[in-house]
Amino acid sequence: MTKKEQDTRFIKETAYALGFQMVGVSKAEFMEDEARKLEQWLNLNYHGEMGYMANHFDKRVNPSLLVPGAKSVISLIYNYFPEEKQHPDAPKLAKYAYGKDYHYVIKYKLKELMKMIQGELGEVSGRVFVDSAPLLERDLAKRAGLGWIGKNTMLINPKKGSFFFLAEVVVDLDLEVDAPMKDFCGTCTRCIDACPTEAIAPEGYYMDGSKCISYLTIELKENIPPSFKGKMENWMFGCDICQDVCPWNRFSSPHTEPEFKPADGLLDMKHADWEELTEEVFQKVFKKSAVKRTKFSGIKRNLEFLKKKD
Numbered sequence: 001m002t003k004k005e006q007d008t009r010f011i012k013e014t015a016y017a018l019g020f021q022m023v024g025v026s027k028a029e030f031m032e033d034e035a036r037k038l039e040q041w042l043n044l045n046y047h048g049e050m051g052y053m054a055n056h057f058d059k060r061v062n063p064s065l066l067v068p069g070a071k072s073v074i075s076l077i078y079n080y081f082p083e084e085k086q087h088p089d090a091p092k093l094a095k096y097a098y099g100k101d102y103h104y105v106i107k108y109k110l111k112e113l114m115k116m117i118q119g120e121l122g123e124v125s126g127r128v129f130v131d132s133a134p135l136l137e138r139d140l141a142k143r144a145g146l147g148w149i150g151k152n153t154m155l156i157n158p159k160k161g162s163f164f165f166l167a168e169v170v171v172d173l174d175l176e177v178d179a180p181m182k183d184f185c186g187t188c189t190r191c192i193d194a195c196p197t198e199a200i201a202p203e204g205y206y207m208d209g210s211k212c213i214s215y216l217t218i219e220l221k222e223n224i225p226p227s228f229k230g231k232m233e234n235w236m237f238g239c240d241i242c243q244d245v246c247p248w249n250r251f252s253s254p255h256t257e258p259e260f261k262p263a264d265g266l267l268d269m270k271h272a273d274w275e276e277l278t279e280e281v282f283q284k285v286f287k288k289s290a291v292k293r294t295k296f297s298g299i300k301r302n303l304e305f306l307k308k309k310d
């Protein structure tokens with residue numbers, strides 16, 4: 001086995017031991033096709049108020065600019081599919097937000113991985129990322145053979161579905177790269193048909209982020225436009241519809257990460273509890289959760305919007 005193969009094997013085995021479900025490698029280089037696609041998406045103004053998507057364009061499409069001498073990108077997936085369910089009449093939260101904020105949980109694991117790589121392989125420079133830097137995470141994961149980008153624009157793995165977080169380690173190590181996977185969406189259009197706000201382009205693969213319920217309930221700072229009244233399907237924070245309907249998610253199995261266990265009391269909350277939510281209860285239940293991103297005022301705004309009928 002060559003040194004490159006040995007290093008790659010060590011990194012993958014270590015990542016699996018830390019709880020990541022899949023690991024793949026791609027070359028740190030300019031991503032030409034993806035750059036073109038991102039440019040088109042930005043020109044269509046599909047990023048809404050997410051101005052950060054337009055920032056750092058050069059770095060976003062070229063991970064080798066993020067770390068001096070970068071040679072490889074290690075892409076990883078971490079399952080968050082919950083076993084538990086919310087009360088059926090409660091306003092809905094995206095599944096990824098049930099437990100502790102994934103940024104902390106996964107960043108800690110990535111740092112551990114980096115330390116172990118440096119401990120075993122000597123002087124290695126690198127940076128770890130989880131939803132935190134200008135990186136085209138889904139495209140990198142696709143290049144690393146972890147799945148294909150479906151018509152719902154999520155990364156889909158044929159054995160794991162799509163309910164997982166993506167993370168990356170960019171390193172100056174030369175590693176064995178993986179081969180990309182083919183697209184298995186075929187003639188399916190379930191996600192496009194099910195999206196209540198018609199955020200997914202009719203032919204799929206493009207999303208108008210400014211129409212997506214995730215954007216409207218989390219990213220948008222102003223009031224939700226009245227044109228979305230009656231279309232939110234009771235989603236209060238994020239939306240999982242285009243993943244819930246995807247046939248590949250029948251392969252999702254529950255995570256085993258204790259940090260992602262739902263916050264105490266969260267799943268007992270019924271419709272009336274949400275209606276009466278006070279700032280004190282919000283701070284307690286969501287103390288360590290990603291839901292804090294919207295702040296109490298954001299959740300209240302979303303709940304008010306769900307109540308409006310006309």
Ligand code: SF4
Nearest residue numbers: 195212213239241242
């Ligand atoms: S997350 Fe919901 S609103 Fe956004 S594209 Fe998917 S189904 Fe549509």
Ligand code: SF4
Nearest residue numbers: 150151185188191246
């Ligand atoms: S629902 Fe169908 S079309 Fe949409 S991502 Fe899944 S397989 Fe692809």
